[in-house]
Amino acid sequence: xxxxxxxxxxxxxxxxxxxxxxxxxxxxxxxKVNFQRFPFIQTTSILNGILKLAGQxxxxxxxxxxxxxxSNLVITFAREHHLAEVDCLQPAMHTIQALTGEVPESxxxxxxxxxxxxxxxxxxxxxxxxxxxGKDPAGLLKADIVILGVSRTSKTPLSLFLANRNxxxxxxxxxxxxxxPKELWEVNPNRIFGLTNRPELLRKIRQERMISYGLPVxxxxxxxxxxxxxxxxxDQIYKKIxxxxxxxxxxxxxxxxxxxMESLDPKLISHEFDR
Amino acid sequence: xxxxxxxxxxxxxxxxxxxxxxxxxxxxxxxKVNFQRFPFIQTTSILNGILKLAGQxxxxxxxxxxxxxxSNLVITFAREHHLAEVDCLQPAMHTIQALTGEVPESxxxxxxxxxxxxxxxxxxxxxxxxxxxGKDPAGLLKADIVILGVSRTSKTPLSLFLANRNxxxxxxxxxxxxxxPKELWEVNPNRIFGLTNRPELLRKIRQERMISYGLPVxxxxxxxxxxxxxxxxxDQIYKKIxxxxxxxxxxxxxxxxxxxMESLDPKLISHEFDR
Numbered sequence: 001x002x003x004x005x006x007x008x009x010x011x012x013x014x015x016x017x018x019x020x021x022x023x024x025x026x027x028x029x030x031x032k033v034n035f036q037r038f039p040f041i042q043t044t045s046i047l048n049g050i051l052k053l054a055g056q057x058x059x060x061x062x063x064x065x066x067x068x069x070x071s072n073l074v075i076t077f078a079r080e081h082h083l084a085e086v087d088c089l090q091p092a093m094h095t096i097q098a099l100t101g102e103v104p105e106s107x108x109x110x111x112x113x114x115x116x117x118x119x120x121x122x123x124x125x126x127x128x129x130x131x132x133x134g135k136d137p138a139g140l141l142k143a144d145i146v147i148l149g150v151s152r153t154s155k156t157p158l159s160l161f162l163a164n165r166n167x168x169x170x171x172x173x174x175x176x177x178x179x180x181p182k183e184l185w186e187v188n189p190n191r192i193f194g195l196t197n198r199p200e201l202l203r204k205i206r207q208e209r210m211i212s213y214g215l216p217v218x219x220x221x222x223x224x225x226x227x228x229x230x231x232x233x234x235d236q237i238y239k240k241i242x243x244x245x246x247x248x249x250x251x252x253x254x255x256x257x258x259x260x261m262e263s264l265d266p267k268l269i270s271h272e273f274d275r
Numbered sequence: 276x277x278x279x280x281x282x283x284x285x286x287x288x289x290x291x292x293x294x295x296x297x298x299x300x301x302x303x304x305x306x307k308v309n310f311q312r313f314p315f316i317q318t319t320s321i322l323n324g325i326l327k328l329a330g331q332x333x334x335x336x337x338x339x340x341x342x343x344x345x346s347n348l349v350i351t352f353a354r355e356h357h358l359a360e361v362d363c364l365q366p367a368m369h370t371i372q373a374l375t376g377e378v379p380e381s382x383x384x385x386x387x388x389x390x391x392x393x394x395x396x397x398x399x400x401x402x403x404x405x406x407x408x409g410k411d412p413a414g415l416l417k418a419d420i421v422i423l424g425v426s427r428t429s430k431t432p433l434s435l436f437l438a439n440r441n442x443x444x445x446x447x448x449x450x451x452x453x454x455x456p457k458e459l460w461e462v463n464p465n466r467i468f469g470l471t472n473r474p475e476l477l478r479k480i481r482q483e484r485m486i487s488y489g490l491p492v493x494x495x496x497x498x499x500x501x502x503x504x505x506x507x508x509x510d511q512i513y514k515k516i517x518x519x520x521x522x523x524x525x526x527x528x529x530x531x532x533x534x535x536m537e538s539l540d541p542k543l544i545s546h547e548f549d550r
Binding site: 002004012013014015016019020021022023024025026027028029030031037039040060062064066084085086088089091092093095096097098099100102104105106107109110111119121122123125126129132154156157160163164208212252253254255257258261262 | 277279287288289290291294295296297298299300301302303304305306312314315335337339341359360361363364366367368370371372373374375377379380381382384385386394396397398400401404407429431432435438439483487527528529530532533536537
């Protein structure tokens with residue numbers, strides 16, 4: 001297995017460069033990558049020190065530096081020292097400037113500005129935590145999106161992912177032995193999404209949970225017949241509501257979240273999606 | 276204000292291209308951008324339909340397509356129809372291939388593979404929700420990171436952000452009138468991070484919370500002297516513990532999270548950071 005040192009250099013937190021690097025590297029599963037992140041790099045002197053280290057390690061550099069002088073320093077150094085580098089920001093900025101004629105601000109970290117949208121996002125995250133797992137049925141009526149599903153259908157991480165996109169999400173577990181709160185029937189069905197999964201996959205996931213809790217692997221919780229009963233019960237509820245049902249088997253959280261965001265009527269949301 | 280139509284085209288969820296687009300556009304605050312996301316585009320016929328629409332709208336295209344045939348189709352179409360496009364993935368893949376000699380898998384969505392790391396992340400998110408706001412002091416002893424702070428210092432969103440990086444985070448609110456759980460004194464101080472803020476900023480944030488709750492704006496909760504008392508109390512606790520203190524005033528969640536991740540001793544974590 002090939003080893004690779006990868007430096008992420010950014011004038012802000014480095015999340016963008018890290019995202020691009022991880023997406024590209026996922027296409028090369030045989031590489032073992034040692035990531036090192038250098039955030040908030042905004043001066044030539046500190047950048048020079050990092051580049052020297054990159055030279056010693058023959059590191060691949062992914063960078064997002066809004067100041068062209070700094071990104072050019074990386075590019076020139078890499079060329080002179082036979083290093084590989086990927087500029088994750090300047091090409092996009094050049095394209096936008098050429099298209100619109102606008103001049104970039106060149107201020108690091110603008111994407112994290114403390115704007116209204118940013119505070120909306122924090123509020124949405126707090127909402128998701130407050131109304132996780134059916135904690136308070138009042139949340140069903142205040143939410144942009146209501147997620148339903150039996151145990152271990154990824155309701156919590158899905159709610160948090162959508163919260164990160166400024167959506168207020170409440171989730172409610174379904175189980176045959178418990179009653180759904182009456183508030184559920186007052187929610188617009190277009191806001192409701194029902195999760196389902198294949199029984200055998202759910203069984204495996206639940207067995208793993210039992211192991212992680214140090215509990216016996218075989219129980220009613222991980223019994224295929226009981227699981228099928230639960231899923232049938234959930235299906236009945238979904239039909240009665242008339243909501244969209246998403247099979248999450250072999251779907252990542254991001255994929256399920258994207259399906260929900262694409263299906264959601266924008267008129268049902270009070271704020272912007274992405275920006 | 277200039278209007279701009281922006282298409283995000285991806286063979287997976289489109290998160291990477293969206294991240295790059297938002298980071299680049301944050302440098303052009305005068306542009307009003309209308310985002311449209313086209314995820315899971317994996318066939319020429321569907322891609323052609325989207326490109327036609329992009330041509331009609333003269334949209335700027337950000338794309339992440341692992342199949343070179345598809346990304347080349349976008350590039351060729353854009354050139355012929357005088358559209359601007361930014362390829363957020365192929366340049367990085369080319370660089371990695373040239374550097375290592377490895378051939379990419381060219382399978383869409385690999386970054387979302389259901390790997391161990393992925394399940395770790397989901398477990399970390401569930402951990403953050405379970406041990407949010409001092410709900411259960413047992414979490415303090417199981418956590419990779421413990422975050423302390425008075426009300427409204429962004430403990431919850433920070434915990435969730437760190438969870439997204441596979442770190443198990445418990446957070447605990449500090450208030451002079453309540454006692455800290457005895458478990459806190461058993462935690463390694465290097466795992467503990469204390470948040471603080473400027474009193475006047477905290478006051479503004481709390482007043483906004485009161486408004487959003489429909490409560491009177493002026494109360495002990497938003498009184499500057501009371502806030503100063505709370506912050507002094509928190510500072511005493513931080514000194515007693517000997518933990519790192521982070522002033523979150525004018526810092527984004529991402530910035531605070533990055534400072535924590537950079538300060539954390541990797542030996543204190545049982546799993547990998549980023550991959």
